[in-house]
Amino acid sequence: MANSPFRVAAASAAPVLLLLLAACSTRGPHPTRETTPMFSAPRVTEHRNGDDLLTAGLGRDGLRAMLAPAFADPERPTSTELRRRALWQNWRGIADLAPGGGYGDLYGSTADVPGREFSALATVPGATHPHRVLAQVPDGFDVGKRCVVVTASSGSRGIYGAIAVAGAWGLPKGCAVAYTDKGAGTDYFDLDADQGARADGTTGPRGDGLAFAAQATAASGVAFKHAHSQDNPEADWGRHVQQAAQFALQSLGEAFPQAAPFTFDNTRVIAVGISNGGGAVLRAAELDGDWLDAVVAGEPNVYVVGEGSRALYDYTTEAALLMPCALLDAALAPLPQPPLAAQATPAWTQHCAALKAAGLVEGDSVAAQASFAHARLRSVGWTDAALRSGALSVGFDLWRAVAATYASAYGRYAAGAHPCGYVFSATNPDGSARVASAAERAAWWSDASGIPPGAGVGLVDATPAGSPPLTSLRCLRGLWSGSHADAQRVRRGIDETRAASPRAGLPVIVVHGLDDGLIPAAFSSAPYVAMAQGAGRDVRYWQVRNAQHFDAFLGLPDYAARYVPLLPYVYAALDRVKAHLDGAAALPASTVVDTTPRGAGKALDATHLALPR
Template identity: 65%
Template structure:
């Protein structure tokens, strides 16, 4: 099938996306848009881009034939490889493809476009995978917003292995984030097909911000769009569902129209994607049939709820010191533990000097930091599982990007002086190379540092180099002034409400999640929903489950923690059975899952409720 012209979904076309008072009986206004269409069969497919399990497990990414000019097909294959490896435990002993999950080849078509919410400054990506074996007798769309800040394929491992072999279409959205990086030095952005192009070249650039005079480094949508995408996560999910209805009408014109009245729509996501589907659940209208939210980043007022920015900035300041209070043999080891432990000791000393902790020596200061975290609601499990977030400097990178998004700051406007750029070995900024630019869209996770792009911290100063910047970031939450008020207003706009009455919602979360602790997120959400009378909300808690299934490929993590993807797939099974009338909604469960120790995962370690 030839590729069709590419248009931008305008705010006017999609003005009906905000809410729908009754269940729709017609496809959305997106029907006027011509998406980009590609076919995937004969050595290629929708689920793994032809890589199969062995190809996904390969340590090296799929190579370009010409590194100076990767093709759209090569970029897609590499983006799918990267997205799978960022989410799933694909290690030979992890059980993927044998105990749970599927990587069978699923031929079909992909339809992609740039969409824009009414009032948004910039577009975001939507993409629908339509299997050749789409079941016209059981019309089904699974909507899957990307986890974290990943690109449009960021939820492929979450939704596609369950949906595509069943004959369901999958609708993806990058929900206003993604890896459409702009090189401010070369003045290039990313086109719809993943290739780079000049910012002044017109056409289908996924992110083309206005550039301040003299801007250098790297810009990306989550930090620099000025749209605070998290406030609109639910609308992103609904818009992707509407785009899917239009796409199905194009794919099967003899069976059109496809409507919310005759097409089942299930939303599933993990992490930020889990928060997005819960935000979609609160939208008016009978357009959504069920929701499965894994380890959701969701913020509610009351019931112990805390926003990500609050607990992330707190952890960034205190957790490096607090971890010294936990016996080393109780921790999965972070990268380069021997190198980072002196930095943790320095944090204890600088935190004591700043009045953040008490104590005359490192041991007392570490105990004080640990006690403060516990007093503020952190569980022992979440503190221990915070090791990778500390080791990879994830807390700081999250706080920098989210502060910019919540405050709707543009390029060069970060109130704490942070920026992003390619870096030399000594962390000084430099211009990116063409090879780095070419790989960003496929490889990057949507938030630097990573893939050749690092944080530029203007406040770096000895002896604890990152502390001044972190204190500035924290003050944007608990301090005074216009910038703090601006950031807090952005956070307030992300608060979740109860789901629509009667909507089945199944929340799945690991008890050992150290990045999105359930005590601050999923547990308060469930309590809020039930207090509002939503009796079809269910809560599965997985013992020993942490946030990053992909980390379980490292022996120290796989030995201690159970994967959560099997329970997301099982939750989809259960809501499908409920919608079919074959079974009641499952009850709440505390699941006795366990890590695999020194061997391979066995079915007994992953009991299903």
Template identity: 65%
Template sequence: MNRPRHYACAVAIVLLAACASTPSSNREASMFSQQRATDHRDGDDLLTAGLGLAGLRAMVPPAFADSAKPTPAELRRRALWSSWRGIADLAPGGGYGDLYGSTANVPGREFSAFATLPGAHQPHRVLLQLPDAFDANKRCVVVTASSGSRGVYGAIAVAGAWGLPRGCAVVHTDKGTGSDYYDLDAGQGIAADGTVAGADAALAFKPVPASGHGVAWKHAHSQDNPEADWGRHLKQAAQFALATLNEQLPQQAPFTFDNTRIIAVGVSNAGGAVLRAAEDAEPWLDAVVAGEPNVLVEGHGTRSLLDYGTEAALLMPCALPALGIPAAPGADAKCAALAAQGVLAGADLKAQQQDALAKLSASGWTHGAMQAGSISVAFDLWRAVAVGYASAYGRYPHDAHPCGYRYSALGADLSPRAATNNERAAWWADASGIPPGAGVGIIDPQPAADLGLTGLQCLRALWMGDGEDARRVRKGAQETRAGLPRAGLPVVVIHGTDDGLVPQAFTSAPYVIMANSAGRDVRYWQVRNAQHFDAFLGFPQYGAVWLPLLPYVYEALDRVDAHLDGKGALPASAVIKTVPRAGKPLEAAHLAMPR
């Protein structure tokens, strides 16, 4: 049931009233459009769209009745299925739903909109989930952002799974990223309800120029460098939540930052986003929990994702065999080519592999991080990240990547082609927000015989070089640096010591040193035998070695919430000595949760 017109007017009135009474909020006032309101009960719900744990575990996504024209309800259900499976280990024996986490049936309503930051070219999505069992006495709102570059439901397994069963409202933002792809050939993008619409419709993302061939996507091609504003995206989402609660629960209004508990939580990119939100001097946040945060600070060994990602894209395939990990296809030829160019030293393959390992170790990579980094090598994630982030940092349009990359649907021979109706219709639900995936691939301008090395070296030069494009890209990366959290704000940071995508040595560790050195009270859980991707632990070879990080995020939220209630202390910093489960079902003893 949609009630957009009445809802839009009501939210606008409440928001204007709130801004008029709060000068600082007025400066950051949200601009909302395309408001929607939907009910989710009776075989549908907020947390799993009625799928439950069994439905989320299904290997095949929920079907569309008409694959070329799925309904908004079908798209939502499939987006939730995809978002859950991209973040959580749902495999039997992994402990989800038994030892930790929840897939409870939570009936309620959703309210969504496009929100636009002042000066931004493109909107970001905001979505409030209001459970019928909202605890009016506690007045709790969990604000979150999608992990990675995922769509607006990308944090459902993090914030939704913790907050909704407890009676908290949960408000999400895609933080200017997301799966709102635009088909340049067809001149079509994604509307507010997830369906495909033409260029004249109100779209979640319409690139400039909106012509050409292939596919454009918001994180890379908005020309906004959204990562620089992730903290502001979160605050707008929180403002949207309060305005909506005021309209929907008038007997309990007003809901303000002063009388409503606001807890921010996120993992990966969203972990960095909540730490950026923590900088705000206005005391709108009550606590922050950041899991495996992609965060850049000043000094203390910090490194930008584009810096260490381009380094890993070039060297890690060669280094992994020196750690006892089998070489990826084509890795040996890449080692020889890099040696011929003087990038690697060594007269034979083994010596070249050892030199690659030595270079990575010297730049701060631990063996644990490199071993887990093999996942990103296997899935070509280093290149995917580097291509997209270089475009975002440099604020390049889709037709001006400095290394010549672009995106398109691919034919059987990997040549670019036009996307089909069925592919386009499923993008919003299926795409992770960063190609390749969901039928969209990366087009390398170099021939296949080049092994991708020319492009990778161009990407590396955008960080290491001194040309105009390099300076432009590095400037964008510098704009994402985090500052100190507000004094007195409880902050808990959780990171796996074996994280191979966002290594703690380059991200959370420098952040905690910076914050604690300045007198901020940041608690830090370092979890042994945990890496970046809980979702991959369903693969036996990964689940035997590594443990999930989500249980620690939920536990930190429990303890922060209890502390805010006056019922416990904040969690003490700890190095958590876990026990790998070695193929056995996960038990509490494996997690070694600090008490």
């Protein structure tokens, strides 16, 4: 159908934006294209004696606690309380810490690592808002074997959003770890109170050293960096990572002045990230300059020019429309049990009916409509394995939340100007918008994931009453498939996020679960690897069977029985590139890892993982 909203839009004729940013120093003669960035709002804090770098003194048992660390005064938490709670939230959002899941026994570490944290704000050229950078420097850092692990938060998480990925691997080994929130994060801004997060996470008014203050507007509700900075931060992910690495070198010079300078010439730098963080380190890999030594990207959100590649916004809006209905197809049974499973079937049945009324699926019965939606998704590259694990994203309404946020980011829309009428706000029980409380506002920096809903902030559909079914979802889809001005504006932003090949000679390992239902490997890693290898780059690819996108949700019994965690393979890939850089082993070959799900009620053991050797 020529006018179908599911037809992939033609690629824009605009050229791919090439990000050319050189390191502040190189291992050989290389022209410097940009001076070392300036950092603002610097802070240095010490973390010892019950308040370490990796878990803020909580340890594995404290991270497993079901209740978040409390604030003495909920309306005025201290920066120390906010940091501890942010670490608790981010560990639990990324890793499977449940007993029997293997974390800390088979793989991973929550070791007590004392040291210092250096933090600041940094701004890439052309941006109007800064991103956060943080360098954790352990007391055990070896100035004779200088190493930095640089990372970017997964999803849209705050500055500690990769603690369980890079911190857990690098800090116990004595490496400094550098983080960036890559222009997203949890610096939410209350438009009604005109308040946001300061550099230390505490809440303050506009003009009081805030990490993000939304453009002054008559809009109500909540603004946040990813959606409302008007910078399209994804276009600069690679530069965010590089600035974090530069900040780490500067911080090491301050931490150990007797051993300065620390440069890209004399300090090993390995980049690692998962999900959006994985996409960010791949974007960093393409930048000019011999500043990176190796890259490990787990389940990366990456978009390239190549067969099979699809933009996140394309398949997210497609999934938001079709997947709730498709999951009712008997051919996909049994599904892993999503949240609120009892409510899922009637809600998805109603969604099928709405699709039929809108002319988007065919069939006179729910079964026929579900079969049609399923077939449609299969025809554009979705696998049944990805669809089954995608039930989790449907259950949490994640597709709609991601689509609304990214539409605003790609189109560089200000708060209150969303082309499909969505707003973000504290909400009443019926989903309507309200003014946030002081206690809610105070907890956003530590508790939020970077994309509402969550932490007391919801996504509010402002579609007028009486509008046709699925009006807002169809509007989101139309920003990809349409030809109107807003669609062109959003697609220009998407074009700015295309990735290029990594620098020649840079070792790269890409790790992806073949059951990933949020960022399917067929749309992201597979075409990226094919593109890079076709250009003669040294990229290895580990495809992990029975692994989906969210390790944290392996705490749900049905997911634990079906799926293995991905983090062990990311850590193993880091071990392998370290051995290669040390001259102790060759880089591993590309492989498909045949794992064995542990089954119901069983603890994970090494035989289930089948880690590449």
